Structures are given as structure tokens and as C-alpha cells.
Amino acid sequence: GAVVSQHPSRVICKSGTSVKIECRSLDFQATTMFWYRQFPKQSLMLMATSNEGSKATYEQGVEKDKFLINHASLTLSTLTVTSAHPEDSSFYICSAKQAETQYFGPGTRLLVL
Amino acid sequence: GENVEQHPSTLSVQEGDSAVIKCTYSDSASNYFPWYKQELGKRPQLIIDIRSNVGEKKDQRIAVTLNKTAKHFSLHITETQPEDSAVYFCAATYNFNKFYFGSGTKLNVKP
Numbered sequence: 252g253a254v255v256s257q258h259p260s261r262v263i264c265k266s267g268t269s270v271k272i273e274c275r276s277l278d279f280q281a282t283t284m285f286w287y288r289q290f291p292k293q294s295l296m297l298m299a300t301s302n303e304g305s306k307a308t309y310e311q312g313v314e315k316d317k318f319l320i321n322h323a324s325l326t327l328s329t330l331t332v333t334s335a336h337p338e339d340s341s342f343y344i345c346s347a348k349q350a351e352t353q354y355f356g357p358g359t360r361l362l363v364l
Numbered sequence: 365g366e367n368v369e370q371h372p373s374t375l376s377v378q379e380g381d382s383a384v385i386k387c388t389y390s391d392s393a394s395n396y397f398p399w400y401k402q403e404l405g406k407r408p409q410l411i412i413d414i415r416s417n418v419g420e421k422k423d424q425r426i427a428v429t430l431n432k433t434a435k436h437f438s439l440h441i442t443e444t445q446p447e448d449s450a451v452y453f454c455a456a457t458y459n460f461n462k463f464y465f466g467s468g469t470k471l472n473v474k475p
Contacts, residue, residue, distance in 0.1 A: 285463065294370075294453060295408070295465045311365070344407065351396070351460050355407040 253279050255347045257356035264335055265364055272330045272359045274345030280325035281347035286318075289342040289358070301328040335363040366391040368456050370466025377444050378474050385469045387454035388436040394456040397437050398463070399428060402451045411452075412439070444473045 254277040264270050274284055282303045287295040299320050300308040307320035317339075319331040328347075332339055340363045346353040367390040377383050389397075395416035400408035414421045414428045414437065421428050425444075430437040441448055454466040 287465075292468075292470075294467045297462060297464065300462060346463075348460060352410065353460075353463060355409075357407050 253277075253347070253349050253352075253354045255345065255354045255356040257345055257359050259359060260357060261360045261362075263362045263364065266336055267334055269331055269333045270335055270361060272332075272343055272345075272361075274328045274330070274347065274356050276326045276347040276349070276354075279347070279349050281328075281349060282325060283348040284322060284328040285346045285348070285353065286320060286328075286330050287344045287346070289344060291342075295344060298330075303328075332361065335361070337363045339363050366394055366456055366458075366462075366464040368454060368464050368466045370454050370469060372469060373467065374470045374472070376472045376474060379444060379446060381444055383439075383441045383444050383448070383471055383473075385439045385452055385454070385471070386436060387438070387456075387466045388434075389456040389464075390435065391456070391458065392432075392435065393458045396457050396460060397428070397430060398455050398457075399439050400453045400455065400465075402453065402468075404450075408453060441471075444471075446473050446475050449473045 256275045258273045284301040286298045289295050298313045301320045301322040303322045309315045322328040344358040345356045370387045398413035401411045402408040425442045427440040452469045455463045457463045
């Protein structure tokens with residue numbers, strides 16, 4: 252099946268710094284990727300839809316200036332958490348859409364100290 | 365936007381018994397309903413899905429039913445095994461544009 256990777260898998264940063272997370276579709280091209288946030292023992296919350304070559308579409312309540320998304324190529328989308336704070340600590344998962352299926356990355360655990 | 369509700373939040377069954385997880389959705393336009401299994405610390409994996417033009421779909425021990433009129437769909441796992449223990453999420457989408465997830469059900473299959 253299709254493979255989606257994420258990097259890094261785990262990151263610890265200081266409050267106020269920015270963190271970039273990469274999502275790559277390894278064996279297929281994805282014009283659309285999704286970014287989710289998952290709190291412990293909770294569901295996946297859709298943050299934004301990343302479209303190659305155009306601006307991302309953010310869900311209500313998600314700050315676009317804080318969570319910068321860039322989908323520069325058909326195999327790469329990046330999520331940058333700017334000026335991170337402890338409340339941004341979470342598990343971030345991306346997915347890439349191929350035809351009628353979305354394939355999830357392994358997730359990135361962010362801890363902001 | 366779409367609102368997906370899922371019940372129960374936790375479910376314990378004895379090995380060999382059946383498990384049923386139910387979801388409701390709010391947007392009547394939603395036309396695709398996947399189910400995902402997520403093991404601890406791992407990514408969600410698609411286990412079965414159903415489209416709005418189908419009422420039921422089965423794949424070995426797993427089945428999904430859909431009631432469009434009532435806007436609810438259910439996951440049925442028969443002859444449960446310990447390896448079925450995981451968190452299960454339902455989701456709904458219109459034309460695969462955005463996927464909205466239920467709150468998840470933690471299934472525990474006791475040997």
C-alpha cells in the first residue's frame with residue numbers, strides 16, 4: 252500500500268521557538284494532504300487541508316499564522332508551529348490522499364517546555 | 365461542518381464475542397464512511413469503509429452497516445480476538461474532501 256512518512260517522529264523544544272514537521276508521500280503523488288492534531292486518548296482533530304500549489308484551508312478555530320502549512324511539491328507538505336507554547340504539545344499526524352483513500356503518517360510527538 | 369459522534373467510548377468483550385461500535389453524523393451530504401484502527405502510539409489504519417449507496421459491507425470478521433435515513437453507521441466485529449484490542453475511529457466525508465472523525469472507542473478483548 253501507499254506509504255506516508257513524517258519527520259521528526261519526536262521533538263522537544265523550548266517555548267517561543269518554531270518547529271517544522273514534514274509529511275512525505277513516498278511512493279505516490281498527493282495533491283491533497285491533511286494535518287490532524289490528536290490529544291492523549293482523544294480523536295483526531297482536523298486542523299487544515301493542504302493543497303499543492305495553493306493556500307491551505309484551515310478549520311475553524313485553527314490559527315493560520317501559528318500553524319503555517321506549505322505544500323510545495325506533490326510529495327511534501329510541511330507544518331510549522333510558530334512561537335510554540337506548552338499548550339501546543341500534542342501528537343500531530345498528517346495524511347495524504349490517493350484516489351479515494353487517505354494514508355496516515357506515523358505522527359510527530361511535540362513537547363514544548 | 366460535519367459532526368460525528370461515536371459510542372461507546374470504551375468497550376470490553378470476552379474473546380470470541382461480538383463487538384459493535386456506533387456512529388452518527390450530521391451532514392446528510394456525507395457519502396463515504398471509513399473505519400480506522402489505531403494501536404497505541406501508531407498511525408490509524410483503514411480497516412473497512414462504506415459508501416452512501418451501499419447499506420452493508422462485510423470483510424471476513426468485520427462488517428459495517430449504514431442507515432442513510434437515520435444518519436448512522438456501525439462497525440461489527442465478530443469472533444473477537446485479543447489482537448483486535450485497539451482504539452477504533454469512525455469518520456465521515458463528502459467526496460473525500462475532508463474527513464471528520466468520531467471520538468474513538470477503546471476496545472478491549474479479554475482472553
